[in-house]
Amino acid sequence: AQSVTQPDIHITVSEGASLELRCNYSYGATPYLFWYVQSPGQGLQLLLKYFSGDTLVQGIKGFEAEFKRSQSSFNLRKPSVHWSDAAEYFCAVGAWAGSYQLTFGKGTKLSVIP
Amino acid sequence: EAQVTQNPRYLITVTGKKLTVTCSQNMNHEYMSWYRQDPGLGLRQIYYSMNVEVTDKGDVPEGYKVSRKEKRNFPLILESPSPNQTSLYFCASSLDRDNQPQHFGDGTRLSIL
Numbered sequence: 001a002q003s004v005t006q007p008d009i010h011i012t013v014s015e016g017a018s019l020e021l022r023c024n025y026s027y028g029a030t031p032y033l034f035w036y037v038q039s040p041g042q043g044l045q046l047l048l049k050y051f052s053g054d055t056l057v058q059g060i061k062g063f064e065a066e067f068k069r070s071q072s073s074f075n076l077r078k079p080s081v082h083w084s085d086a087a088e089y090f091c092a093v094g095a096w097a098g099s100y101q102l103t104f105g106k107g108t109k110l111s112v113i114p
Numbered sequence: 115e116a117q118v119t120q121n122p123r124y125l126i127t128v129t130g131k132k133l134t135v136t137c138s139q140n141m142n143h144e145y146m147s148w149y150r151q152d153p154g155l156g157l158r159q160i161y162y163s164m165n166v167e168v169t170d171k172g173d174v175p176e177g178y179k180v181s182r183k184e185k186r187n188f189p190l191i192l193e194s195p196s197p198n199q200t201s202l203y204f205c206a207s208s209l210d211r212d213n214q215p216q217h218f219g220d221g222t223r224l225s226i227l
Contacts, residue, residue, distance in 0.1 A: 043204055043218030090156060106156040
């Protein structure tokens with residue numbers, strides 16, 4: 001079965017600073033990879049996804065992520081963070097293991113200092 | 115407006131009293147799923163459905179049932195709720211397994227006393 005690790009539980013950055021959220025996965029082949037964002041009291045919104053092809057993926061709200069097979073990573077980046085980006089971010093892996101399962105990491109909470 | 119609607123949004127109930135959380139989507143999506151979200155554990159998939167009458171277990175199916183009698187609805191049933199099922203639950207749907215994004219409902223907060 002696949003697994004997802006988000007090493008950082010909580011990250012604080014200043015507004016305007018760059019951001020990188022880490023995600024590592026464990027799976028025997030290349031899985032489907034996703035990043036979601038959850039604002040307080042809300043459901044999850046998809047930021048971007050990777051299925052195949054170009055390993056640098058552009059998403060909504062100025063986010064991008066890079067798939068690195070050799071490192072089993074799919075880190076999320078943003079060059080300049082806005083206060084409205086404060087939320088919780090989840091990396092997820094979708095894979096077939098007899099049946100299709102979508103597994104989420106435990107999340108990284110992002111705080112933004114004005 | 116495209117949406118996934120869950121009801122109720124909040125429920126406090128007692129151990130052993132059967133309850134159903136409804137989920138409905140208006141996008142004609144084939145794929146629907148249920149998750150529970152607990153602090154420090156992220157989201158864990160309970161059940162999913164690839165299409166009408168096709169359901170399968172996710173990571174944490176114990177204590178839950180689902181049904182998919184029609185495309186738009188995917189209710190989550192707790193036959194005999196227990197306190198360890200106190201959680202925040204999300205329903206999600208997507209066009210099919212491969213065609214993300216999954217659209218999430220706003221969540222149902224269940225408290226089992």
